[in-house]
Amino acid sequence: MNITNNRAYNFNAGPSALPLEVLEKAQKELVNFNDTGMSIMELSHRSKDYEAVHNNAISRLKSLFAIPDNYEIVFLQGGASLQFTMVPMNFLTADKTASYVLTGSWSEKALKEAKLFGQTGEAASSKKNKYRNIPSIEEIKFNSDDAYVHITSNNTIYGTQWKEFPSTGDVPLVADMSSDIFSRPVDVSKFGIIYAGAQKNLGPSGVTVVIIRKDLLEKANTNIPTMLKYTTHVDSNSLYNTPPTFGIYMLGEVLKWIEEIGGLEAIEKHNEEKAKVIYDVIDNSNGFYTGHATVESRSLMNITFRVADEELEKQFLVEAKAAGFVGLNGHRSVGGCRASTYNAVPFEACQALANFMLDFQRKHQ
Structure with a gap:
């Protein structure tokens, strides 16, 4: 939970995060x-x-x-x-x-x-x-x-x-x-x-x-x-x-x-920065996390990945939810994990997820 404003880290695929200022x-x-x-x-x-x-x-x-x-x-x-x-x-x-x-x-x-x-x-x-x-x-x-x-x-x-x-x-x-x-x-x-x-x-x-x-x-x-x-x-x-x-x-x-906040050019740059911090964890995990999409087709909106072991993946999702991360379960048709990083998801939430993923890997690798 983001203790500064009592807001969940919302990675829901839709309905999804809205800008706090708008709310x-x-x-x-x-x-x-x-x-x-x-x-x-x-x-x-x-x-x-x-x-x-x-x-x-x-x-x-x-x-x-x-x-x-x-x-x-x-x-x-x-x-x-x-x-x-x-x-x-x-x-x-x-x-x-x-x-x-x-x-x-x-x-x-x-x-x-x-x-x-x-x-x-x-x-x-x-x-x-x-x-x-x-x-x-x-x-x-x-x-x-x-x-x-x-x-x-x-x-x-x-x-x-x-x-x-x-x-x-x-x-x-x-x-x-x-x-x-x-x-x-x-x-x-x-x-x-x-x-x-x-x-x-x-x-x-x-x-x-x-x-x-x-x-x-x-x-x-x-x-x-x-x-x-x-x-x-x-x-x-x-x-x-x-x-x-x-x-x-x-x-x-x-x-x-x-x-x-600067229009679509600024939004695009912000979305690239948010996605990068999570994709970097996946890419540098030595297979602990594996992305579904090929690198050249990766979405900046929906980051889909698996945890190496099925039981660990279940534990990852349980612990992530307890830590205040919402909506990380993959779609029911494919399973796995998914972080939806739409426009209104703040960089802070993506960095917090990246840190959680790194910590989870250190504990279980």
């Missing part, structure tokens, strides 16, 4: 937001006070992420999992194929949903290597008339992350960036669609951000349910129905926090 501001404003005499959660989503919050969040997204003018931003619900359905429902037509790059469980789930709507193909896959790496750019194969190419930019379960994105020309590149959006600068113009659940780097669970190029909206399928059309939400500024107002308020405050 404290939300706490202060929770009962009486902007002198309205109401909580942000009580305000009408049609009110001017909420409208300002909503539009400021969109404005900050555009500015921080350098989103070009030919893109729309919408706030949705349903997480990335709903986007697995909405993307093919809106853009996969009978005469097209959607190509998916498989790098883990979430890309597999996205592909599974797309198969319900039309023809699909695997542009590349690292499954045979137990998803230890991201396929090279040269491995990715798709057709020039494909509906789109889909990737998952960071893989929370396996701890891998794209370091370079493919150029797909006239074929729209679609990216699920749920677990690393706003962790580094990205050239948005390379993508047709970017979508992300907020609960890793952008705020609490409940909000999904979708960034979509305007020309794609003109080609979208129209014979689908109203709530599942992107155009419904674009045309209404994400206010067709009641949005997750508190989540959007929190998202805006997290973006303000990112601005104040």
